[in-house]
Amino acid sequence: MDANKVVCKEFCMQMFHQIQDDEKFLDSVIFVDESTFHVSGKVSTHNCKICGSENPLVCLEHVRDSPKVNVFCTLSKEIMYSPFFFLETTITGIIYLDMLQEFLIPQLDEDDQEGRLHFQQDGAPPHYLGEVSKYLNTRFPGRWIGRAAPIAWPPRSPDLTPLDIFLWGFVKDRVFVPPLPANVVELRTRITASVAEVTPEMLRSVWQETDYRWDVCRITNGSHIEP
Template sequence: RASRETGIPNVTVWRVLRKRLHLKAYKLSIVQYLTGADKVVRKEFCMQMFHRIQNNEKFLHSVIFSDESTFHVSGKVNTHNCRIWGSENPRVSLEHVRDSPKVNVFCALSKERVYGPFFFMETTITGSVYLDMLQEFLIPQLDEDDQEGRIHFQQDGAPPHYLGEVREYLNTRFPGRWIGRAAPIAWPPSSPDLTPLDFFLWGFIKD
C-alpha cells in the first residue's frame, strides 16, 4: 500500500522498513468473533479457573481436554513452508482434489498423555455416535488412569456433545467434574483458543 501511494518501488519500501526503521512484518491472525455476552461468560470461566488453580496449583493437571476435527484424505500442503532449491525452477506442482474424501477425528489431551486419535467411520458425528466413542474408546482408558476419581473431562458445546444421553452419561461418570455446555462447569461458547487441541494440536498436524 505504501508503495502504491508513494510511487516508490516495493523493494525500496521494504528496505526502508527493515533496515532504517527496524520494523518487522507480522501476519494477521484470524480469531473467533465474540459478542459482548461471550466476553462476559469467558471472563467468568477464566476467573473460576483462576480460583481453582489458586486453591490447587495442580488443578489443570487433572483436566482432559477433548475435541474433534475434520481431515481431508488428500492432505494439505503449506506452500509457504515448502521450498525446492535448485539452479533452475523444476516447475513442480501438486494436484488438488476438489471435494476430496474426509475423515472426522477425535483426540483428547492431558498433561501426561494423548488419548487417540480415534477415527470415526461415520461421515457425520451425531450425539449417539459420539456417546458410543466415549463409552467404547475414551472412558475405559480414563478409568485405567484415574483410580482416585480426580479427572475433570472437558468438551466444547458442539451439538453432538449436548445430547441429553451424553450429558447424563458424563454426569454419572464425572459427577461435578466435567466441563462443557450445560455442564457442572460451564464451557464458554466461541472459545477454541482456550483448549490446546484447537489453539495448537489440530493446526500443528494440518500445517
C-alpha cells in the same frame, strides 16, 4: 463488553480461583475434540492455527468434495492418547456417546483411580445430546466442563483449548506435506504417526500456554488471544 466476552471472563475467573485453591487443578483436566481431515489437504483454519514449515508461496490444488475422515483426539498434561477414527462421515450425539463409552472412558478409568480427572469438551452439537450430559454427570460428577455442564465452557473459544491452540495445527502441518495422501488409508496412517510425535515435553509446554491464556483472558475481560 459483549455477551461472549462476559462468559469467557467468567469461565477464566472460575478457573483462576480453582487453580488458586488447587495448583494441580489444570493438570487434572482432560481435553477432547474432533477434527475433519480431507485427502485433498483442504483445511479449515476456523479453529486451529497452522504454522507452515514449507514455502508459503507454494500453491496446492484442492479437489472439491474429496474423501475425508473425522478424527477424535484426547490429551492430558502427561498423555497423548491414540486417535479415534469415526467410520461415519457425520457424527451424531449417539455415535459420540458410543465412542466415549466403548473407546475413551475405559482408558480414562485406568488412569483415574482416585477420581480426580476433569473432562472438557466444547459445545459442538453431538456433545450437547441429553444422554451425553447424563453419562458425563455419572462418570464425572461435578467434574466436567462443557455446554450445560457443572463447569460451563464459553462458546466460540478455540483460543482456550490445547487441541485448538496446538494439536490440530501441529498434526495438519505434518499430514499435508506434499505429496498429499493418496487415499483415506494413507491419511489415517499419517494422522496416527503425527499424533505419536507429540512428546511429554510438548504437552507440558502447551499446559503452561493454556494456563497463560486463561489468565490473560481473565485480565483482559474475556478478549480472544491471537497466537
